[in-house]
Amino acid sequence: MGDKTEIDTFASTSETEEYRFGYTHEEMERLRYQHHVWAQENQRFISRAGFSTGATLVDLGCGPGYTTIDLAQIVGLAGKVIAVDRDGENSLPLLKERAETAGLFNIETRAANLETFDLQEGSVDGVYGRWVLMxxxxxxxxxxxxxxxxxxxxxxxxxxxEFCNYRHIHIHPQSKYLPEIAEALIQAVTGERGCNPEIGNDLPGLLCSAGLDVEINVTTKAVRATTQEWLWPDALFRNHLPALVKEGFLDHSIYDDFLAEWEVRSKEPDSIFFGSPMMEVIGKRL
Ligand SMILES: C[S@@+](CC[C@H](N)C(=O)[O-])C[C@H]1O[C@@H](n2cnc3c(N)ncnc32)[C@H](O)[C@@H]1O
Structure with missing residues (x-):
């Protein structure tokens, strides 16, 4: 679909540059749980941003579009959401399917790499992005x-x-192995391309340098074992740690010990998983 605000929609998905956690069905489901767990915080954040009916918004790295749908409902048919993701094969078709089912015809998808994606100057009212700049x-x-x-x-x-302190993740009662798991996840996301899994810390300064008026807030999330919300950390560990072992980011014996401990903790209602604090940054163009 063409658009006059768009300059570049070149999508590049070479093997080494793909999204760290891939585009499997399991990953799409993990993103769904994650969205569900963070839904209230996200609604609060979106309302603080002040996005309103009729606005043209961009959703950066929208994935299967859980946030895009929320944004599209806010802007209504008088507005639109330009949903950008490098994955035009799995994520964007899922978003389109769900948008159609929901009767939302105000979403335009772009298969594009954000490293080069561009739009015309002064062409949008808002830009939203969650867990993508990392x-x-x-x-x-x-x-x-x-x-x-x-x-x-x-x-x-x-x-x-974006996350701002990944080493903060912990379990109560304390896990012997989780600090090494967190470190392996940080190293894997950083990868050879030099990504920053705690890029949230740099965003206030970067937005300020770009001339925006900046306001910040930090949120965190804790979930209890034996509840639906436990599926959020559970899916991260079960789906993605095996690849980290295979690629040498995580020692096999630590993985085995952690998983055995996690199995036990998952059955105990007093276990709590604390996620990484999240930096919420709002930048206004004056
Ligand atoms: C963790 S998912 C987050 C999805 C969504 N923002 C959410 O909050 O549910 C990260 C998404 O960023 C996308 N992504 C990562 N690097 C990208 C890039 N350079 N250009 C476009 N999309 C990118 C991935 O394809 C993936 O869909």
Missing amino acids: YLPEAKVKSLIGRIAKWLRPGGVCALI
Whole structure:
């Protein structure tokens, strides 16, 4: 679908540059649980951003589009959401299917790499992005923030949410092995391309340097074992740790010991998993 605000929709998905956790059915489901668990915080964040009916918004790295659907409902038929993701094969078709089922015809999908994706100056009212900048090489984030600031109309708002302290993740009662698991996840996301899994810390400064008026907030999340919400960390560990062992980020024996401990903790109602604090940054173009 063409669009006059669009400059570049080149999608690049070479083997080494793909999204760290892949595009399997299990990963799409993990993103769904994750969205469900963070739904209330996300609604609060979106309302703080002040996105309103009739606005043109961009959803950066929308994946299967759980956030896109929320944004599309806010802007209504008088507005639109440009949903951008490099994965045009799995994620965007899933989003289109769900949008059609929900009767939302105000979403335009773009299979594009955010390292180069661009729009016309002053062409949008808002830009939203959650858990995506952490998968871009750190050096590319700065130039993307510069482009985002340029896309915004005066009064336009950019709302970004990213992790800011991954080493904070822990379990109560304390796990012997989780710190090494967190470290392996950090190293795997960083990878050879130099991504920053805690890019949330840099966003306030980057948005400020791009000339936006910046406001921040930090949120965290804890979930209890034996509840539906436990599926969120459970899916992360079960789906993705085996690949980290295979690729040498995690020692096999630590993985085995952690998994045995996790099995036990998962059955105990007093177990609590604490996620990484999340930096919520709102930048306004004056
Ligand atoms: C963890 S998922 C988050 C999806 C969605 N933002 C959410 O909050 O549910 C990260 C998404 O970022 C996308 N992504 C990562 N790097 C990208 C890039 N350079 N260009 C476009 N999309 C990218 C991935 O394809 C993936 O769909």
